[in-house]
Amino acid sequence: MRLYGYFRSSAAFRVRIALNLKGLAYEGASIHLRRGDQAQAGFLAVNPQGLVPALETDGQILIQSIAIIEYLDETHPEPPLLPRDAAGRARVRALAAIVACDIHPLNNLRVLRYLHRPLGQDQTAIETWYNHWIDAGFQALESKLAGDARTGAFCHGDAPGLADIALVPQVVNAERYELDLAPYPTINRIFENCIKLDAFADAHPNRQPDRDE
Amino acid sequence: MRLYGYFRSSAAFRVRIALNLKGLAYEGASIHLRRGDQAQAGFLAVNPQGLVPALETDGQILIQSIAIIEYLDETHPEPPLLPRDAAGRARVRALAAIVACDIHPLNNLRVLRYLHRPLGQDQTAIETWYNHWIDAGFQALESKLAGDARTGAFCHGDAPGLADIALVPQVVNAERYELDLAPYPTINRIFENCIKLDAFADAHPNRQPDRDE
Numbered sequence: 001m002r003l004y005g006y007f008r009s010s011a012a013f014r015v016r017i018a019l020n021l022k023g024l025a026y027e028g029a030s031i032h033l034r035r036g037d038q039a040q041a042g043f044l045a046v047n048p049q050g051l052v053p054a055l056e057t058d059g060q061i062l063i064q065s066i067a068i069i070e071y072l073d074e075t076h077p078e079p080p081l082l083p084r085d086a087a088g089r090a091r092v093r094a095l096a097a098i099v100a101c102d103i104h105p106l107n108n109l110r111v112l113r114y115l116h117r118p119l120g121q122d123q124t125a126i127e128t129w130y131n132h133w134i135d136a137g138f139q140a141l142e143s144k145l146a147g148d149a150r151t152g153a154f155c156h157g158d159a160p161g162l163a164d165i166a167l168v169p170q171v172v173n174a175e176r177y178e179l180d181l182a183p184y185p186t187i188n189r190i191f192e193n194c195i196k197l198d199a200f201a202d203a204h205p206n207r208q209p210d211r212d213e
Numbered sequence: 214m215r216l217y218g219y220f221r222s223s224a225a226f227r228v229r230i231a232l233n234l235k236g237l238a239y240e241g242a243s244i245h246l247r248r249g250d251q252a253q254a255g256f257l258a259v260n261p262q263g264l265v266p267a268l269e270t271d272g273q274i275l276i277q278s279i280a281i282i283e284y285l286d287e288t289h290p291e292p293p294l295l296p297r298d299a300a301g302r303a304r305v306r307a308l309a310a311i312v313a314c315d316i317h318p319l320n321n322l323r324v325l326r327y328l329h330r331p332l333g334q335d336q337t338a339i340e341t342w343y344n345h346w347i348d349a350g351f352q353a354l355e356s357k358l359a360g361d362a363r364t365g366a367f368c369h370g371d372a373p374g375l376a377d378i379a380l381v382p383q384v385v386n387a388e389r390y391e392l393d394l395a396p397y398p399t400i401n402r403i404f405e406n407c408i409k410l411d412a413f414a415d416a417h418p419n420r421q422p423d424r425d426e
Contacts, residue, residue: 048360049311049353060300064314067306074299086287087273093280098262100310101277105318114345119334132327140262147261 001026002056004046006033007208010104010169011065012053016203017165018069022076026055030210033109066100069162081161092156095144095163099170103137107173131179134170138184141167145186153193160194168194172204214239215269217259219246220421223317223382224278225266229416230378231282235289239268243423246322279313282375294374305369308357308376312383316350320386344392347383351397354380358399366406373407381407385417 003019003026005012019026031037031052038050047054047063055062058075062068073081082089105111107130115121115129145151155163171191174181181188194200205211216232216239218225232239244250244265251263260267260276268275271288275281286294295302318324320343328334328342358364368376384404387394394401407413418424 048356049315049350051315058300062303062307064307064310066314067303067310070306071299071303074302086284087271089287090275090280090284093283094275094277097277097280097313101279101314101318102262102264105314106324110349111319114342115332119328119332119338119342121332125332129327129332136323137262143261 002029003027004029004031004043004054004056005052005208006031007205007211009033009052010173011051011100013169013172013203013205014065014100014165015053015055015068016208017168017200018072018081020199020203021079021081021160021165022072024072024076028209032210066096066162066166069165073162079159081165083156083161088150088156091148091150092161092163095141095155096166098137098141098144099166102140103133103170106133127177130177131174134174134177134179135183137170138174138187142184142186145190151186151190154190160197160199164190164194164200167191168200215242216240217242217244217256217267217269218265218421219244220418220424222246222265223386224264224313226382226385226416226418227278227313227378228266228268228281229421230381230413231285231294233412233416234292234294234373234378235285237285237289241422245423279309279375279379282378286375292372294378296369296374301363301369304361304363305374305376308354308368309379311350311354311357312379315353316346316383319346340390343390344387347387347390347392348396350383351387351400355397355399358403364399364403367403373410373412377403377407377413380404381413 001024003012003015005016005028031043037043038052044050046061049063053065053068055068062071069081082092112126115126145155150156152158154160155167167187168191171187214237216225216228218229218241244256246265250256251265257263259274262276266278266281268281275284282294295305325339328339358368363369365371367373368380380400381404384400
């Protein structure tokens with residue numbers, strides 16, 4: 001397997017965690033987003049969307065982190081990343097989507113760049129935007145997690161899964177932007193439980209060979 | 214089943230299509246987004262995220278449109294909304310995610326409002342933003358659809374599924390903002406095939422009892 005990613009991309013971070021949890025070895029291909037590798041013809045031939053991650057496996061190229069992780073879970077079922085019951089699966093997919101649909105896309109590099117130019121926003125306005133959407137999503141997540149008996153050591157029960165895989169990179173981003181995490185004690189507790197695990201810790205941006213900051 | 218939605222919400226539109234394709238009857242509960250119903254305590258008790266759709270079914274409340282549709286597909290398998298093979302499922306989920314993660318969240322009402330205030334953007338800048346993200350996503354989708362033999366009358370083969378369910382509401386939004394669809398002939402062809410079907414046509418915003426524009 002070959003994972004096209006970037007140390008700082010949270011969507012690539014998700015796939016790294018999933019591969020680690022499944023115990024799957026992979027070769028990393030670094031697409032340097034700040035230098036614009038994703039807009040070069042070479043990478044557009046891999047993923048015409050020009051975004052990471054993309055996973056080359058079984059003779060095909062898969063894109064979109066959550067779709068990739070669902071594929072890995074279907075083709076390598078152990079340990080499972082989704083609960084066995086339909087209601088639990090719906091819950092975990094929804095928790096993951098709060099991050100993957102309603103926080104992360106708004107704070108993606110291409111969006112922050114658009115805010116800067118053409119919209120002419122300064123660094124303070126961009127940071128306020130960034131934290132605004134994390135806060136909106138984390139408030140919802142905290143409420144969903146704290147108010148549900150199915151929450152355990154992890155987002156759903158006592159084993160890590162898709163929701164934790166989405167959550168951890170978002171918390172790492174929030175820390176980087178110095179967002180105060182005190183209002184989200186359940187998120188914080190689950191994050192601490194996750195990051196103790198090698199599968200999560202080894203996937204951290206700071207441990208990637210292409211880190212440059 | 215009770216669907217909390219809004220005629221204009223594309224995420225609610227997706228769930229309406231899925232319910233129609235499955236032949237499932239539901240009661241609609243209109244949450245008027247422009248008037249702010251979603252921020253009232255009554256609805257926040259249903260969905261603390263303050264977004265539609267939410268589906269009350271089997272004694273629980275499900276949120277996040279794609280998670281809801283996956284649940285409906287698991288609990289009411291016919292007709293299937295995802296292919297049988299893992300690779301096909303990954304493809305369809307990725308096509309849906311291009312819309313659900315990388316176009317729609319950027320053009321959501323709450324985001325357009327934030328651009329207006331506090332960011333002080335005028336209507337022209339907001340419309341340019343809106344069409345910019347649709348164009349970026351549609352270019353990727355068009356390329357993925359046109360370049361893959363698995364594309365048929367619909368996004369994946371000759372029966373409608375999850376990718377079509379995500380695509381159609383996004384095309385309806387693009388039409389509303391008068392985006393020229395000529396650069397996306399495959400998207401256009403698939404849209405025309407979908408909208409001929411009652412399941413899609415009946416879910417259109419203009420046919421909802423709470424439409425007010």
